Amino acid sequence: SQQGEEDPQALSIQEGENATMNCSYKTSINNLQWYRQNSGRGLVHLILIRSNEREKHSGRLRVTLDTSKKSSSLLITASRAADTASYFCATVTGFQKLVFGTGTRLLVSP
Amino acid sequence: SQTIHQWPATLVQPVGSPLSLECTVEGTSNPNLYWYRQAAGRGLQLLFYSVGIGQISSEVPQNLSASRPQDRQFILSSKKLLLSDSGFYLCASSRDRDRQYFGPGTRLTVT
Numbered sequence: 061s062q063q064g065e066e067d068p069q070a071l072s073i074q075e076g077e078n079a080t081m082n083c084s085y086k087t088s089i090n091n092l093q094w095y096r097q098n099s100g101r102g103l104v105h106l107i108l109i110r111s112n113e114r115e116k117h118s119g120r121l122r123v124t125l126d127t128s129k130k131s132s133s134l135l136i137t138a139s140r141a142a143d144t145a146s147y148f149c150a151t152v153t154g155f156q157k158l159v160f161g162t163g164t165r166l167l168v169s170p
Numbered sequence: 171s172q173t174i175h176q177w178p179a180t181l182v183q184p185v186g187s188p189l190s191l192e193c194t195v196e197g198t199s200n201p202n203l204y205w206y207r208q209a210a211g212r213g214l215q216l217l218f219y220s221v222g223i224g225q226i227s228s229e230v231p232q233n234l235s236a237s238r239p240q241d242r243q244f245i246l247s248s249k250k251l252l253l254s255d256s257g258f259y260l261c262a263s264s265r266d267r268d269r270q271y272f273g274p275g276t277r278l279t280v281t
Contacts, residue, residue, distance in 0.1 A: 090267055091267060091268070093269060095272075100275070100277070101274060102260055102273050102274045103260065103262075103272040104272070105270070105271070108268055148213060148214070156202050156264055156266060156267045157204075157216060157219060158204075158214075158216070158262075158270055160206075160214040160215075162212065163212075163213050165211075
């Protein structure tokens, strides 16, 4: 079953703009991870935030986590056409199994 | 870091035919291994995971099976494919809860 639900399902922006994607989940977690998938390819790990962290940065990525609301957001600043991809959140609740959300399709136009 | 190899990249098979997808891992030992399926435009569904040789856990009842004959080899199989088995199959590997490394995937079309 899907643990996370991403919002929006699709997002279209211009280069240079910021993109924000949200993820909601249902149960307590150990950590939450964001992955990126280019069309027809495997997934690439972007960033991990632990349940005791509230915010984390990696380059142009900023992730926040609100465990009281069971939600997370991924912000991509100064987006580029190469950022066009699907983005998934995934939660780890116990054993080392990831439960993925439904994904946000991001289109960045030049 | 770990490298995950999957083959074939694409596969077209008739209904009722057998299936064997292979995944091998480089760069680590004793990994946890996972098979996911992704329907078009959807998220990933965990099918099987393995914590060691010969140890397979199934997440959902289905027409597929998995085996792990060697530490870094994970195989997804079916004796008779169904139309509903079509999808994008991804193998992943991890050593802990921190991240999973994914292979490039196999696109299976059952006709």
